[in-house]
Every structure is written in C-alpha cells, then in structure tokens.
Amino acid sequence: MMPIIQGQCSCGTVGFQFSAEALRAYQCHCSICRKATGSAYSTTLMASECDYVWIRGEEKVSSYSKENGYTVNFCSCCGSPVPNKFRGFPLFSIPVGSLEGVPDIEVVVQIYLGSRAKWDKDYFEGQKFEEMPAVNKMLEFLHARVQP
Numbered sequence: 001m002m003p004i005i006q007g008q009c010s011c012g013t014v015g016f017q018f019s020a021e022a023l024r025a026y027q028c029h030c031s032i033c034r035k036a037t038g039s040a041y042s043t044t045l046m047a048s049e050c051d052y053v054w055i056r057g058e059e060k061v062s063s064y065s066k067e068n069g070y071t072v073n074f075c076s077c078c079g080s081p082v083p084n085k086f087r088g089f090p091l092f093s094i095p096v097g098s099l100e101g102v103p104d105i106e107v108v109v110q111i112y113l114g115s116r117a118k119w120d121k122d123y124f125e126g127q128k129f130e131e132m133p134a135v136n137k138m139l140e141f142l143h144a145r146v147q148p
C-alpha cells in the first residue's frame with residue numbers, strides 16, 4: 001500500500017493529502033523560484049492527480065501565473081505556497097516544505113543551476129545552531145544595527 005502524505009500551509013487553512021510510490025523531488029534554482037520562495041531555490045515533487053485531494057481550504061487558494069506557463073498557488077491567509085496543477089499534465093506540483101512529519105524525500109534533480117544565487121554555496125563555514133540562538137547574538141552575527 002502506498003503511504004499517505006499530508007501537507008498544509010503555515011496557518012493551516014489549506015490542507016491536502018496524496019499518496020506516492022516514491023517521494024522524489026527536484027530543486028529549481030531559477031530567479032522566479034528565488035523570488036517566489038524568498039530563498040535560494042524551490043524544492044518540489046509531483047503527485048498524480050488521481051492520488052491527490054484537498055482536505056480543506058481549497059476556496060482560500062489563490063493563484064498567480066506568468067505568460068511562460070509558470071504558475072504558483074498560495075494560501076490567501078498566510079501566503080505560503082501550496083500545490084498547483086502542473087501545466088497541462090494530470091499532476092500536482094507539491095512544495096516539499098509544506099509536508100507534515102518527516103517523509104522520506106530524496107532530491108534527485110537540480111535545475112537552472114546556471115542561475116544559481118552566488119550566496120548559495122555547497123560548503124557552509126558560518127555559525128550553526130540546532131535552534132534559534134539569543135536574538136542579540138543573531139543581530140551581532142548579522143551586523144544588524146538597532147540604534148537609530
């Protein structure tokens with residue numbers, strides 16, 4: 001039996017579930033994904049339309065498309081990306097960060113590496129923490145000035 005995976009947006013208004021044999025994902029480093037995620041790249045997997053259902057909040061899903069076919073769906077309440085139909089295919093593109101629990105995801109493809117952000121490096125040599133450090137420490141690392 002295929003495992004059932006659930007996901008939701010940050011505020012929980014929009015929820016969905018799907019099943020898939022293998023959770024294989026791709027990362028896109030294009031400039032549009034950088035803007036859409038506010039980060040270095042998007043991480044996405046595909047699920048068959050027939051194995052996919054919205055659990056709640058489908059009426060709160062907003063959509064934005066570009067002329068080149070790029071489409072992103074997002075929660076109208078919190079702005080988190082949520083799944084969208086993949087172009088003309090019977091598939092849903094699913095943003096991997098929206099999944100609940102610790103599904104066994106394998107990233108198998110990276111695309112648009114030619115557009116990769118210069119600050120997105122393979123090797124990280126900065127400060128590392130398991131959780132959020134003290135705010136004043138963070139501000140110190142970031143050289144963020146709080147005085148007017």
Ligand SMILES: [Zn+2]
Pocket residue numbers: 009010011012013014075076077078079080
């Ligand atoms: Zn939301």
Ligand SMILES: [Zn+2]
Pocket residue numbers: 028029030031032033034042112
């Ligand atoms: Zn992209």
